[in-house]
Amino acid sequence: MPKNFIIRKVAVLGAGVMGAQIAAHLINANVETLLFELPAKEGDPNANVTKALEGLKKLEPSPLASPAKLTYLQPANYEQHLGLLRGCDLVIEAIAERIDWKSDLYRKVAPYLGADCIFASNTSGLSINELAQAFPEAQRHRFCGIHFFNPPRYMHLVELIPCASTDATLLDRLEEFLVSTLGKGVVRAKDTPNFIANRIGVFSLLATLHHAHRLGLGFDTVDALTGRYLGRPKSATFRTLDVVGLDVFAHVVDTMRNNLADDPWYTHFALPDWLDKLIEEGALGQKTKRGVYQKVGNKIHVFDLDLQTYRLSEDKLDDAVKDILRERDWAKKLAALHASARPQAQFLWVVFCDLFHYCAVHLEGIANNARDLDFAVRWGFGWDSGPFEIWQMAGWQKVVGWVNEDIAAGRTMSSAPLPGWVTDATRNEVHSAQGSYSPGSNQYQARSTLPVYDRQEFPDRLPGEAMQYGETIFETEAVRMWHTDNDIAILSFKTKMHIISSELLDDILRVLDEAEENWLALIIWQTEPPFSAGANLLQLMQGVQEVGEEQSGGFFGKFKGAVQRVKYTVAGGGGLSEIVNAATGNVPRVEDVIVKFQRVSQRLKYAQVPTIAAVDGLALGGGCEISIHCTRIVAVLESYIGLVETGVGLLPSGGGCKEMTQRAAAEAKGGDIFPFLRRYFQNIAMGEVSKSAELAREMGYLRASDRIVMNHFELLHVAKQEALALVATAYRPPLIQRQIPVAGRVGIASFKASMVNMLEGGFISEHDYAIGSRVAEVMCGGDVEVGSMVDEQWLLDLERRNFLELLAMDKTQERIEYMLRNSKPLRN
Incomplete structure (x- = not known):
């Protein structure tokens, strides 16, 4: 590979929802991009791509930084334009999540790839090593997985997954391109089912579904509990499922069920009957305008398990639990949730407990260190803090004790013991000034030293990392x-x-x-x-x-009473000082x-x-x-x-x-x-x-x-x-x-x-x-x-x-x- 290897032109194979949006973001970054799709059976051979590009205009939020960018995307099809791949430095495959279809496509395009071209599969969880088998052995060093999150323009995370043969230098170059040119946060993932973010994020959703059903909580109540109060997106849990698509969620769960038979939580890798029913009815979420939620007129309705139909959505939060959730200190918040006997508080604690438990058991197998897991979840699911960050901020050993108590009492979703590195009495953190803990090496691993990160003077930080913003002048x-x-x-x-x-x-x-x-x-x-x-x-x-909190007799009352005089003071050149002085008596004149x-x-x-x-x-x-x-x-x-x-x-x-x-x-x-x-x-x-x-x-x-x-x-x-x-x-x-x-x-x-x-x-x-x-x-x-x-x-x-x-x-x-x-x- 040349020393000054530059990704000048990219081809995206597959003009579906993800492929078209990945191509759109490449154009946002001024990268010359071709978008491939199967040729249309009639008329213009590029009609399928053209239809996908028209679809981009209708998406909200828009995948395009400007509608004018769309004209720069070059449509292509597999029958007429495979020769154009020779001029591409990067090819991203983004077709449906089927290994047989992907393998057939790889065999078809491999002869047209340039000698230094990087080929990456945008898969949400299929085995990269298995996919690599469809490539000629001589080309496998240029193959890897690249997992964008939806929507690609807005989600910061990209998971980069090597196969056994992937050239390390190639992966470094690709990471630099993703970070600086496309503006992404890159996490290197291991080749395990659903990689890091989906593995943890989907488990968290499954745990939430499990305990909501067990405790009889309505989906709207769960969303009110698990959104911004926990530092997560407003879409929380069930609205997130609607945005992602119930069918897409089902596919990711199936990937876990089909490939993780040895997982101690395996019995929970299944969809509840009510969700299967909605999918069968075509209620897939936002894209079909009905899912867990449905808009009726101007009102939002939510699916009710007891009624087996939709009812008006309500946010029934326990006032005492709401007071706990307003606490910003995770040590105090988690302690209060753990100690409370109120059902909504207990629901939140057990969801956190199972999440901590799952992350602790699986960290070594799915990620290189705790930083990669936390950043993957934070950047991929929009959380303010990752699971290990919250655990550390809440008090490592205190939380270890609580989780162990619940495991012993049979209150957790699995009886698997916490790993020894977690229960080590000397451990108080996984994130420190030296780096983040790696169970595989039993060391704290520092951040990447790739030159591209020299451009980030103040990167996204973690607990335990000091962030000194320079020297104060005043x-x-x-x-x-x-x-x-x-x-x-x-x-x-x-x-x-x-x-x-x-x-x-x-x-x-x-x-x-x-x-x-x-x-x-x-x-x-x-x-x-x-x-x-x-x-x-x-x-x-x-x-x-x-x-x-001001009453009509407070500031607003005085302000509105005094403001009437402005009609006379402005006309006479007197300004607005009377208004402000009447209202407060000590505030600078507005015109000043x-x-x-x-x-x-x-x-x-x-x-x-x-x-x-x-x-x-x-x-x-x-x-x-x-x-x-x-x-x-x-x-x-x-x-x-x-x-x-x-x-x-x-x-x-x-x-x-x-x-x-x-x-x-x-x-x-x-x-x-x-x-x-x-x-x-x-x-x-x-x-x-x-x-x-x-x-x-x-x-x-x-x-x-x-x-x-x-x-x-x-x-x-x-x-x-x-x-x-x-x-x-x-x-x-x-x-x-x-x-x-x-x-x-x-x-x-x-x-x-x-x-x-x-x-x-x-x-x-x-x-x-x-x-x-x-x-x-x-x-x-x-x-x-x-x-x-x-x-x-x-x-x-x-x-x-x-x-x-x-x-x-x-x-x-x-x-x-x-x-x-x-x-x-x-x-x-």
């Missing part, structure tokens, strides 16, 4: 400014959801002063996503943390905060050192405004960016409208600005949020010079490289633009005309129209002639005035209050 309640080992400063917010407050704005100004005086560049990077959920208006004004925010935006844009916004997750409202004013944005693909202020009856006032107007003027290049302004106006007026960083680029929030990163653990590394590149070119900030052409009153009238049609059609409300009209006024430069030249401050002043006037309106106040009480927008 720190306040709202921010921390710090650095690692070079001359680049990093700014991290400390507020909840990285919300932007008046104090945080003060701190950013201080950070910028420090950066310009002593550092080469400044990166805004959060140690945990999101980048920023924006500026919470009430936090900005008075710092209320529990708005939902807006001026400060605008100053921060302009300082970020015109700083003497490059400023980099490293965006991961949400960058909404004020978070978006901060990012778009930085010299560069480096964004993870899964970044959701937008100016959403209209949702609470306001408009962007931290420079967002101004910046988008400037970009439209630059794109117009001296011509008519209105066509270029239209998309920016629509994004802001409708509060549109990008569903990926690629779409953020299409919407104009990312520029051509901004970067997109696939693996969010590489975000800081790429941001640093971008900063260093700017420094190396003797960076100078852009010149202040003093003449910006605007669309003026003609543009305002055009936008209003389009909104009148939407208003009359019932698509927007009168208040939406009022907000949109003010967005139009700002972005068109106000009541001036078309083509008039204005400067940035003119546009900032328009932003500020319209923001304050919108804040004075009753309907805006209703939107703000509704959003804060219900966490969703009100369209009034």
Whole structure:
């Protein structure tokens, strides 16, 4: 294999649900991709692939970072295009889970593979060594298993499984491609049925089904217990089965039943009768719109075992158990569940007990170490913490004692004893600073030393691993400014959801002063996503943390009473200080905060050192405004960016409208600005949020010079490289633009005309129209002639005035209050 082996082109064999989505994610990563399927019997031979590609458009969430990406996928079929495989560096087989079908396909395509081509089977649990037998012996060193999780764009895990002949260097190259190019978390698995994640995850589901039936708990109650309270996805247990597909779950269980006869839990590898019945009826879950759950009108119904039909779903949680589940400390939470006599608490304890028991007995056989098992479950099933992580955080020896008690009392699903390495009295952890425990070698194994992991300065961490985020430059309640080992400063917010407050704005100004005086560049990077959920208006004004507990005579009462005077104070130029002072008496004037925010935006844009916004997750409202004013944005693909202020009856006032107007003027290049302004106006007026960083680029929030990163653990590394590149070119900030052409009153009238049609059609409300009209006024430069030249401050002043006037309106106040009480927008 060449030293600089690069995977340039990939072929995916099989255009089913997984194959098509794997191909879509390869295109997301700008990898040239062919998608193969059987030729159609009539008409276009590629009709089967074309149908699969059309199906991708209908999936939610979308497997495509942008619908435009679909045009880059090259359809192919096995009769006409096998010769194209010679130009591929990687071929991924993703057809149905049948060894005979896969083997036939391998024999058919093997003669067309290039000398250095890697061939990988995307199987969820079939034997890789058995599959390898269908390959010519001379080619087996280039064969391995590669298990993507559904949906491939969003699930972080890929399991990589070698066969006995797989070349180690080949596997390393493939891992580097998966990690950096496709943005995945790779776990090396052993060739055992269902590998690691499905083996453990499916057992956990089976244990949950077993104990729910034994204790007579409804499926909706089980889901209320086993979702976010346990640090797992909202889909919890039975909703997860519906999403995965009951038939798919049945197939994975069958794989365990057919291949694990010696497993001490073997008798439990079977589907309950009710689940078999649903599958026979075609109730397969989300894809058939009926499974464990069914939507009837606007109501969700759940299958009831006693009734043998569906009933209205209810979340009947024991209040005492709910209090236990609110505890964040796993030691206290698990101890309370174990000690409680309440059925729901006992249910949760026995599910954990059996999960710990199963993981302990099988770790040595299915994984190289405890880290691989925990990451596989965490990344493959969306858990916040893996089984061994929870066990360690709850107190290793204490949990060992509880599990042994249950084994001795016959309360566990198997009587198999815990392994000696588990019960070793000197053991208090499986994850440590030295690595994670491996029963096979009886050692703590360090993380992979592949060069690709040098790009992850702060990888996903485990209990026992110290994570020191550099050396502090200065720190306040709202921010921390710090650095690692070079001359680049990093700014991290400390507020909840990285919300932007008046104090945080003060701190950013201080950070910028420090950066310009002593550092080469400044990166805004959060140690945990999101980048920023924006500026919470009430936090900005008075710092209320529990708005939902306020009564009408509290802050809201005072705020709404005082806000009536804004109609007079704004008109007279008096500002909003009376409102805020009447409400709290000690909070900065609103217009002062807006001026400060605008100053921060302009300082970020015109700083003497490059400023980099490293965006991961949400960058909404004020978070978006901060990012778009930085010299560069480096964004993870899964970044959701937008100016959403209209949702609470306001408009962007931290420079967002101004910046988008400037970009439209630059794109117009001296011509008519209105066509270029239209998309920016629509994004802001409708509060549109990008569903990926690629779409953020299409919407104009990312520029051509901004970067997109696939693996969010590489975000800081790429941001640093971008900063260093700017420094190396003797960076100078852009010149202040003093003449910006605007669309003026003609543009305002055009936008209003389009909104009148939407208003009359019932698509927007009168208040939406009022907000949109003010967005139009700002972005068109106000009541001036078309083509008039204005400067940035003119546009900032328009932003500020319209923001304050919108804040004075009753309907805006209703939107703000509704959003804060219900966490969703009100369209009034």
